[in-house]
Amino acid sequence: MKITQGAFSFLPELTDAQIAAQVEYALGQGWAVSIEVTDDPHPRNCYWEMWGMPMFGLKDAAGVMTELKAARATRPQSYIRLNAFDSTRGWETIRLSFIVNRPDVEPGFHLDRVEEQGRVQRYAIRRKSA
Amino acid sequence: MTTLDTTMPGAATPETAVPAKLDLAAMYRESEIGPLLAELDRDLIGLQPVKNRIREIAAYLLVTKARRELGLEASTPTLHMAFTGNPGTGKTTVALRMAGILHRLGYVRKGHLVSVTRDDLVGQYIGHTAPKTKEVLKRAMGGVLFIDEAYYLYRPENEKDYGQEAIEILLQVMENQRDDLVVILAGYADRMQTFFSANPGFRSRIAHHIDFPDYSDDELFHIAELIAEKEGYRFDEGAKAAMRDYIIARRSQSDFANARSIRNAFDRARLRQAIRLFDAGGTVDADALSTITAEEIRSSRVLSVATGK
Amino acid sequence: MTVQEKTPIDPKKRYSAGVLKYAQMGYWDGDYVPKDTDILALFRITPQEGVDPIEAAAAVAGESSTATWTVVWTDLLTACDSYRAKAYKVEPVPGQPGQYFCWVAYDIILFEEGSIVNLAASIIGNVFSFKPLKAARLEDMRFPPAYIKAFKGPPTGIVVERERLEKYGRPLLGATIKPKLGLSGKNYGRVVYEGLTGGLDFTKDDENINSQPFMHWRDRFLYCMEGVMKATADTGEVKGHYLNITAGTMEEMYRRADFAKQLGSVVIMVDLVIGWTAIQSIAEWCRANDMILHMHRAGHGTYTRQKNHGISFRVITKWLRLAGVDHLHTGTAVGKLEGDPMTVQGYYNVCRETKNEVDLPRGIFFEQDWCDIRKVMPVASGGIHAGQMHQLLHLFGDDVVMQFGGGTIGHPMGIQAGAVANRVAMETMVLARNEGRDIMAEGPEILRNAAKWCKPLEAALATWGAVTFDYASTDTSDFVPTASVS
Numbered sequence: 059m060k061i062t063q064g065a066f067s068f069l070p071e072l073t074d075a076q077i078a079a080q081v082e083y084a085l086g087q088g089w090a091v092s093i094e095v096t097d098d099p100h101p102r103n104c105y106w107e108m109w110g111m112p113m114f115g116l117k118d119a120a121g122v123m124t125e126l127k128a129a130r131a132t133r134p135q136s137y138i139r140l141n142a143f144d145s146t147r148g149w150e151t152i153r154l155s156f157i158v159n160r161p162d163v164e165p166g167f168h169l170d171r172v173e174e175q176g177r178v179q180r181y182a183i184r185r186k187s188a
Numbered sequence: 189m190t191t192l193d194t195t196m197p198g199a200a201t202p203e204t205a206v207p208a209k210l211d212l213a214a215m216y217r218e219s220e221i222g223p224l225l226a227e228l229d230r231d232l233i234g235l236q237p238v239k240n241r242i243r244e245i246a247a248y249l250l251v252t253k254a255r256r257e258l259g260l261e262a263s264t265p266t267l268h269m270a271f272t273g274n275p276g277t278g279k280t281t282v283a284l285r286m287a288g289i290l291h292r293l294g295y296v297r298k299g300h301l302v303s304v305t306r307d308d309l310v311g312q313y314i315g316h317t318a319p320k321t322k323e324v325l326k327r328a329m330g331g332v333l334f335i336d337e338a339y340y341l342y343r344p345e346n347e348k349d350y351g352q353e354a355i356e357i358l359l360q361v362m363e364n365q366r367d368d369l370v371v372i373l374a375g376y377a378d379r380m381q382t383f384f385s386a387n388p389g390f391r392s393r394i395a396h397h398i399d400f401p402d403y404s405d406d407e408l409f410h411i412a413e414l415i416a417e418k419e420g421y422r423f424d425e426g427a428k429a430a431m432r433d434y435i436i437a438r439r440s441q442s443d444f445a446n447a448r449s450i451r452n453a454f455d456r457a458r459l460r461q462a463i464r465l466f467d468a469g470g471t472v473d474a475d476a477l478s479t480i481t482a483e484e485i486r487s488s489r490v491l492s493v494a495t496g497k
Numbered sequence: 498m499t500v501q502e503k504t505p506i507d508p509k510k511r512y513s514a515g516v517l518k519y520a521q522m523g524y525w526d527g528d529y530v531p532k533d534t535d536i537l538a539l540f541r542i543t544p545q546e547g548v549d550p551i552e553a554a555a556a557v558a559g560e561s562s563t564a565t566w567t568v569v570w571t572d573l574l575t576a577c578d579s580y581r582a583k584a585y586k587v588e589p590v591p592g593q594p595g596q597y598f599c600w601v602a603y604d605i606i607l608f609e610e611g612s613i614v615n616l617a618a619s620i621i622g623n624v625f626s627f628k629p630l631k632a633a634r635l636e637d638m639r640f641p642p643a644y645i646k647a648f649k650g651p652p653t654g655i656v657v658e659r660e661r662l663e664k665y666g667r668p669l670l671g672a673t674i675k676p677k678l679g680l681s682g683k684n685y686g687r688v689v690y691e692g693l694t695g696g697l698d699f700t701k702d703d704e705n706i707n708s709q710p711f712m713h714w715r716d717r718f719l720y721c722m723e724g725v726m727k728a729t730a731d732t733g734e735v736k737g738h739y740l741n742i743t744a745g746t747m748e749e750m751y752r753r754a755d756f757a758k759q760l761g762s763v764v765i766m767v768d769l770v771i772g773w774t775a776i777q778s779i780a781e782w783c784r785a786n787d788m789i790l791h792m793h794r795a796g797h798g799t800y801t802r803q804k805n806h807g808i809s810f811r812v813i814t815k816w817l818r819l820a821g822v823d824h825l826h827t828g829t830a831v832g833k834l835e836g837d838p839m840t841v842q843g844y845y846n847v848c849r850e851t852k853n854e855v856d857l858p859r860g861i862f863f864e865q866d867w868c869d870i871r872k873v874m875p876v877a878s879g880g881i882h883a884g885q886m887h888q889l890l891h892l893f894g895d896d897v898v899m900q901f902g903g904g905t906i907g908h909p910m911g912i913q914a915g916a917v918a919n920r921v922a923m924e925t926m927v928l929a930r931n932e933g934r935d936i937m938a939e940g941p942e943i944l945r946n947a948a949k950w951c952k953p954l955e956a957a958l959a960t961w962g963a964v965t966f967d968y969a970s971t972d973t974s975d976f977v978p979t980a981s982v983s
Binding site: 059061062063065066067068069070072076079080083099100101102104141142147148149150151152153154155156166167168169177178179181183 | 656659660663664665666667696719722723726727729730731732733734735759760761851869872895917920921924925927928931932933947950
Binding site for chain 2: 124
């Protein structure tokens, strides 16, 4: 399966030039880009590992691409995503996020069920092992 | 939602045929570096050797651009530079203009200047330096990184100095990411020489050296007048003579810093003028408010020491 | 304070028994400068033949505040000057003979804090049936910060909704389950599952899906959540279904909301017709239970659509942002339902901006500071399809839910394929826009290029690519760029 989190998961894998263009867009909006990595892409795992701090004050995508290269070299079989953070009042949140690296095999998730009264099901989503 | 109107790297760029001929003059006009060079001429007093070198480099960059467009050269040229000279000789100002020239000719994508010293690059403890240096490099990407007094990065007397770590990261990026940024190392000429001897990696990656000579006394005097004019002041005749004396005396002092020393002298003279007017009381007109007299220059410690008062 | 000071009208005439003109009763004051604390309203009125527009405006001010048809001496027992609403400006509506814009200011003391129903009873309680007016429409309102802060606003808001869903930088995608009536719970849940696992973020109950003989509400909730959770596991993405909890009593609505929460739903839905008190109550519940509240504007067309009579939807949008909803259907401009593009953009701005500036082409007559109250996620729903993606993204930006009901479920290759087509069209358009491409010019080509590698999109474009709903809008903003506005 292919995890479809992020803004561009239904498109063919983005090339580095395409990724850099999105980073340029984010920098142009005044957003700070950060890189996050995980081996546990559970939909409720919102805290991926930070690959360094958000990169404040960049003028050009090359800085992000340099770090992305390093992250991929270190964690080729992990999920890596880029986030663009907007610090303006009233937003103060991520404004763009997309996956830029995936493991070769994406194991996906089990849906576990527990029966309760009145036909109610308790659901739990559990990561399949690779 | 704003959209960018420039073509982004991700957008499709159609293959274009290699032209047979190029019009260098047209390329020069289109690049709009002419106004930058003219501005440099206008804003910087003297420095003729520096201006000549910049024209040479600009011409070289333009020709290299043409050669690349005709397919005569494939790789990105090394553009890292060394600016050597005493303090206050215009190195930072020229670096700023150089960033503009490199940008207009397409050698750097954004054309901003990030100016740092050792403290911005080198950390205080183990594991501190690499992130610091990398952060600075990332901010400079797309533009020019200006490292003032670069030799402080290298402290051979302390073999555990973290400066070495910063040097290694710098060298790696200067070599591998020539598309992404241009590094300018700056400092006193003699100390830069020593630094390059001890770090041949830097020497081999520097393509252009520019030596910034000290300003002559006349040039410094002209600079003083220009600073005053920009601030809406003028020197009276007595002040002019005093300023010439001041320049000669100031130059002999060990911490003389060319144009910077003149700027500081002007700032102090302006304060003294204010206190003179304040103490005198009464009414003042615009002329009085904008005139610096000999008294404000002569009362400088520099001149009182020189004349033995 | 003497009576003379209280009112500019000759007290002998003003309080002698009988019938006076409203303007003479103090409801018109052309020199009045609205206070920062006043609530302002702009009405469009059509006076009966022979009725002076200023007198008509004064009547609107009077009937929506303290006046009655005759003089009452008991006014003298009150600080009646401050309670009187004041019409302070009347201008003919450009290009609409017989119609006038009239501006009315209300002192803040006239309104109970935190109660839209009180506001509605005051401003629209009487005046719309008033005989001297042929028609009246409430076009826009301005609320002072003190009044705004008396409301809690959206329980979730755009920012927190996105953080809960972990979805950023693109519009959200939804679909309303069709056919809207008749499916059994089990068949209904199948459509939910197929749509969500195909790539939608949300599916939706329609406005009249409550608890009918073919599908009781509890059955619907159980099967829908089965679909939601299976799709979440399939895709690794948070998914949701707007469970419509609209019911005959508040007690029943709470019961259904509690069950939705117990099943792990991230969102519930109500219809606008439940009324203002019920909306504010369920917003309270959502705030207490971390639930996204989806508002379906069922019924609004009965009073928002005609330009000469009723209430503009921008006013309803303002009231709903105060009352506290997270999603609000605000029109598509390009789909099957009413809405001039600029007017619709005005509603979006009311939902999403921190501060609205005066914007006459978009029907925004007043500056409005929302005092950091959360932002409402607008929903574009009704007759839209993947082939319009560039127009939708251009008009509405990222912070919108695009609902493609027929455009998903009616896909010739099936519901999943329909969802894929919409998601690919949306992602490819966002990517292109961010790259700096002119999507209004290049949009159709961008879609055709994506269709080369995405069969479902190719089929969607072939099926609906030519469908447009190109009728003249009835509700356009009558403005002239030079009109003076206060």
